[in-house]
Amino acid sequence: MGEKLLMKGAEAIGEAAIRAGCRHFFGYPITPQNEAPAYMARRLPEVNGTFLQAESEVAAINMLYGCAAAGKRVITTSSSPGISLMQEGLSYIAGSELPVVVMNVVRGGPGLGDIAPAQGDYFQAVKGGGHGDYHLIVLAPSTVQESIDLMQLAFDLADKYRNPVMMLSDGLLGQMMEAVEFPGFVDIEKLPKKPWAADSMQGKRSRNLVNSFDLLPEGLEVMNKKMWAKYADVEKNEVKFEEVETADAEYIFVAYGTVARIIKTVIKDLRSKGHKVGLIRPITLYPFPKKQLLALAENPRVKFFLDIELSFGQMIEDVKLSTEFKKPVHFYGRQGGMLPEPNEISEVMLKLMKEAK
Amino acid sequence: MEQLNHMPTPLMDIPRSYCPGCTHGIIHRLVAEVIEEMDLLQKAIIVLPVGCSTLAVDYFAFDSVQSAHGRAPAVATGVKRALPDRFVMTYQGDGDLASIGAAEMVHAATRGELITTIFVNNGIYGMTGGQMAPTSLMGWKTETSPYGRTAQANGYPIRVSEMLAQLNGPAYIARTDVVSVPGINKTKAAIKKAFTAQIKGLGYSIVEILSTCPTNWGMTPVDALKRVKEETMKYYPLGEFKVAEGL
Ligand SMILES: Cc1ncc(C[n+]2csc(CCOP(=O)(O)OP(=O)(O)O)c2C)c(N)n1
Ligand code: SF4
Numbered sequence: 001m002g003e004k005l006l007m008k009g010a011e012a013i014g015e016a017a018i019r020a021g022c023r024h025f026f027g028y029p030i031t032p033q034n035e036a037p038a039y040m041a042r043r044l045p046e047v048n049g050t051f052l053q054a055e056s057e058v059a060a061i062n063m064l065y066g067c068a069a070a071g072k073r074v075i076t077t078s079s080s081p082g083i084s085l086m087q088e089g090l091s092y093i094a095g096s097e098l099p100v101v102v103m104n105v106v107r108g109g110p111g112l113g114d115i116a117p118a119q120g121d122y123f124q125a126v127k128g129g130g131h132g133d134y135h136l137i138v139l140a141p142s143t144v145q146e147s148i149d150l151m152q153l154a155f156d157l158a159d160k161y162r163n164p165v166m167m168l169s170d171g172l173l174g175q176m177m178e179a180v181e182f183p184g185f186v187d188i189e190k191l192p193k194k195p196w197a198a199d200s201m202q203g204k205r206s207r208n209l210v211n212s213f214d215l216l217p218e219g220l221e222v223m224n225k226k227m228w229a230k231y232a233d234v235e236k237n238e239v240k241f242e243e244v245e246t247a248d249a250e251y252i253f254v255a256y257g258t259v260a261r262i263i264k265t266v267i268k269d270l271r272s273k274g275h276k277v278g279l280i281r282p283i284t285l286y287p288f289p290k291k292q293l294l295a296l297a298e299n300p301r302v303k304f305f306l307d308i309e310l311s312f313g314q315m316i317e318d319v320k321l322s323t324e325f326k327k328p329v330h331f332y333g334r335q336g337g338m339l340p341e342p343n344e345i346s347e348v349m350l351k352l353m354k355e356a357k
Numbered sequence: 358m359e360q361l362n363h364m365p366t367p368l369m370d371i372p373r374s375y376c377p378g379c380t381h382g383i384i385h386r387l388v389a390e391v392i393e394e395m396d397l398l399q400k401a402i403i404v405l406p407v408g409c410s411t412l413a414v415d416y417f418a419f420d421s422v423q424s425a426h427g428r429a430p431a432v433a434t435g436v437k438r439a440l441p442d443r444f445v446m447t448y449q450g451d452g453d454l455a456s457i458g459a460a461e462m463v464h465a466a467t468r469g470e471l472i473t474t475i476f477v478n479n480g481i482y483g484m485t486g487g488q489m490a491p492t493s494l495m496g497w498k499t500e501t502s503p504y505g506r507t508a509q510a511n512g513y514p515i516r517v518s519e520m521l522a523q524l525n526g527p528a529y530i531a532r533t534d535v536v537s538v539p540g541i542n543k544t545k546a547a548i549k550k551a552f553t554a555q556i557k558g559l560g561y562s563i564v565e566i567l568s569t570c571p572t573n574w575g576m577t578p579v580d581a582l583k584r585v586k587e588e589t590m591k592y593y594p595l596g597e598f599k600v601a602e603g604l
Binding site: 024026050052054055056058059060062063064065066067068069070071072074088089092096198199200201202203206207208209210211212213 | 398399400401402404411414417418419420421422423424425428431432433434435436437438439440443444460461463464
């Protein structure tokens with residue numbers, strides 16, 4: 001504890017994963033997250049870990065599948081096009097109930113897009129980009145420090161629920177240098193055992209099977225129901241969010257990740273001019289802070305929400321559903337990897353406030 | 358009456374759902390016998406493909422991981438890198454290995470990944486009902502080459518063993534058959550060598566086994582065996598294509 005280091009976001013992710021007890025990394029190069037595999041390639045051998053550059057993201061995610069099936073904590077980092085290639089694998093990982101952590105340093109899209117920060121992968125991450133009825137648990141840090149702080153939680157949640165966890169970051173967080181503080185090292189020996197792992201029988205038990213397949217619909221329905229009982233627990237126990245100045249707020253921003261950081265500056269500016277604005281920032285995108293948003297929507301003081309995203313509006317669907325259309329939900333976004341300036345957002349908010357009066 | 362031939366311990370003693378005359382059953386048995394004879398059962402992990410042999414999730418009596426179509430070598434790489442002292446193998450069909458999973462197969466081989474692949478080459482997609490595989494022979498009529506495979510439309514069948522033999526990573530590569538008793542015996546010997554290559558840490562190993570799919574070939578089991586001898590073996594010569602020093 002207490003080591004302050006100046007580090008790039010993508011590298012900090014790697015160190016945080018190692019401290020969370022992860023010793024295996026499989027991945028394929030893609031900008032803007034190349035610092036993460038490079039860091040792991042240097043660092044993992046120092047802690048008796050394994051780094052392997054896979055032949056593709058398709059192979060990488062399936063290496064994660066095998067490594068997790070064998071009972072080890074494992075991570076990959078990638079960016080949007082690479083994450084698209086991983087979707088089949090993520091579906092298998094969810095279906096076979098395996099714990100893995102995947103970091104998406106989101107860039108502009110669709111297609112090859114660009115390498116600037118964006119939030120166009122929300123639907124893919126939160127609604128399940130692969131086939132079938134499953135969820136990823138999705139964590140959205142808004143600072144480099146928070147990426148570090150959430151890493152241990154990511155691995156713990158993956159193990160606890162035997163479900164893939166995605167960290168939804170963006171190009172800005174990946175490239176940003178920040179003074180950060182790391183937690184100590186998790187004692188790998190003390191992590192909860194994985195009696196389900198296919199790590200060979202070792203003369204101790206009958207065989208284990210890691211599998212997402214059941215040819216009989218009645219069998220598969222049982223498997224599906226078991227997964228969804230798990231998701232009910234996730235939704236009950238694991239919601240995380242941050243509220244900024246909402247106690248007396250009449251106008252509420254909703255934003256996650258990098259954007260939320262910009263909004264905090266906006267709030268200071270608007271508050272200094274006497275406007276009662278606040279922010280609700282989902283930290284877990286799945287499970288989504290539905291109840292908290294509904295409570296705000298039901299509060300007579302709150303006039304409207306303003307959702308800000310680096311896309312044409314994806315999270316806004318969840319905001320509208322959560323608030324049950326009890327208050328207007330407005331939208332402002334930038335696209336293509338462009339970031340909004342604080343005064344640009346202030347102006348949008350001031351205009352909407354005027355119209356609401 | 359005394360039972361002379363017992364089910365090898367690495368196989369579950371339950372009925373198989375493969376079609377009558379399918380050679381998957383023979384190959385399962387050979388794998389199980391070698392695992393038993395080499396005393397690998399307690400440290401073995403098998404990665405299963407998507408194809409008819411996905412059914413093997415119910416058949417092998419040791420740790421099994423079912424993987425996505427074609428990705429078994431990547432999954433097995435993950436398992437082996439996590440647990441380097443275990444015995445790790447994949448079992449794959451020709452659609453799985455030579456078509457959708459070509460990249461994973463080649464790269465696991467060239468990395469010299471310490472895993473063994475049992476490659477069941479029946480020249481067709483069995484599970485999905487008889488479509489053309491990259492290994493289907495010229496002229497073969499399948500669901501998706503109803504007028505027969507042509508070079509112009511479909512190119513040429515892949516000789517996987519010869520192709521992999523160009524790489525430095527593999528320690529053992531052999532092509533065998535299971536359509537005759539000598540063929541079955543040679544296949545078992547090849548499987549043993551391939552497993553030994555892994556145990557000795559020499560590199561990647563693969564046994565390509567020429568097999569049948571009577572159902573989708575539209576043949577009786579006996580005619581299917583004949584076809585392998587008369588057609589398949591002519592295009593896919595049997596033999597060892599790579600034997601590392603020390604094997
Ligand atoms: C991504 C994906 N594409 C296609 C399929 C459909 N599919 C299932 S098995 C199979 C072919 C299997 O053929 P082969 O590997 O030769 O094995 P066999 O059934 O002949 O033993 C295909 C195309 C699938 N399950 N997943
Ligand atoms: S379809 Fe072909 S490969 Fe599949 S079980 Fe039947 S005979 Fe065997």
